[in-house]
Amino acid sequence: MEFIHSVVAQDETVAVNTVVTYDLPVNPLSHILLTLKFKQNGVLSLLVPDFADILAVISKIEVLYKGSAIFSMSGLDAFACGIFIPRFESWGLNYDGVDDDEKSLTWCIPFTRILYSDRECFPRSTRGELVLQITYAAAFTEIDTVRAQIETVELPDAAPEKYLRMTTLTMTATAGGENDVEIPIGHPISDLVLFGTTIPCDAAHLATLGYIQILMDNVRRFYSHTNFETIHNMSGRLRAAPGYFGYHTHYFSAAGAVAGAVLPRDHVLMQHVHVPFDIFRDGKYALETAGKSDVVVRIGVDTAASGVLRVIPCEIIPAGGGF
DSSP states (O other), X not given: OOOEEEEEEEEEEOOTTOEEEEEXXXXXXXXXXXEEEEEEOSOOTTSSOOHHHHHTTEEEEEEEETTEEXXXXXXXXXXXXXXXXXXXXXXXXXXXXXXXXXXXEEEEEXXXXXXXXXXXXXXXXXXXXXXXXXXXXXXXXXXXXXXEEEEEEEOTTOOOSEEEEEEOEEEEEOTTXXXXXXXXXXXXXXXXXXXXXXXXXXXXXXXXXXXXEEEETTEEOSOSOEEHHHHHHGGGGTSOOOGGGGOEEEEEETXXXXXXXXXEOOOTTTTEEEEESOTTSSSXXXXXXXXXXXXXXXXXXXXXXXXXXXXXXXXXXXXXXXX
């Protein structure tokens, strides 16, 4: 067997408030690598652009098959899913805070939980059926001269049995109560990725994702009850937090100019949680939804923690069973 790593777009100029579409290869597809190259605009007091600004360059990433989404989410959520699901973390380049310095960051858009798997990837398609669509933000903050590189990894000899579909469910949470988000039924769910606007900070113990429960036909399953702090911190079982994206702060004594403690700050995924089911990637613990009437993520929202919350189910779709 072999894989084909090739370029779809080479250093294409990115303009604000545009939507760009690319035809994708027809061979079975493991993943897409989307890299933005850009320049820092101005010398900042923090020395580097805020990573939230970099991720916000992309408003939406979608992969469409015959016009229907098999991957659809914001640039921030796509970055989170790339870390949580196939465990890909970009090594951002050249963040040293000099005006006009060239920098880059890469997103992974997976159709599999295990990159390069010949058993789990998007199946062979016909030219023009499978497209990548990128929506860029109306303005870029602290960033200019943006260019895009689009690369793909094909598996021409693969005969996939399944692939991943990941699309976003969004709601505005009601504070001080339980909010139910219905997730798709019919296919096994491997993982959930959630985003909540408010997190505990300073002296305020408030979270949009205060606690999480999973209910199937009104019976709690798998996650009977887990709190934001615990499920968020449990992501450490997969990898260390991407802490360098959040910087850290040095304090010093002004009188003696002596460096003091280095205080870590929140990382770029501070508002996300990863809720895995299929831990071993073999289907043993997958959340089976076929034949169920109702599958719900119940989210307890703390008082005064209203705001947008998003749920991204990772559905395992049979490759030969239609879309």
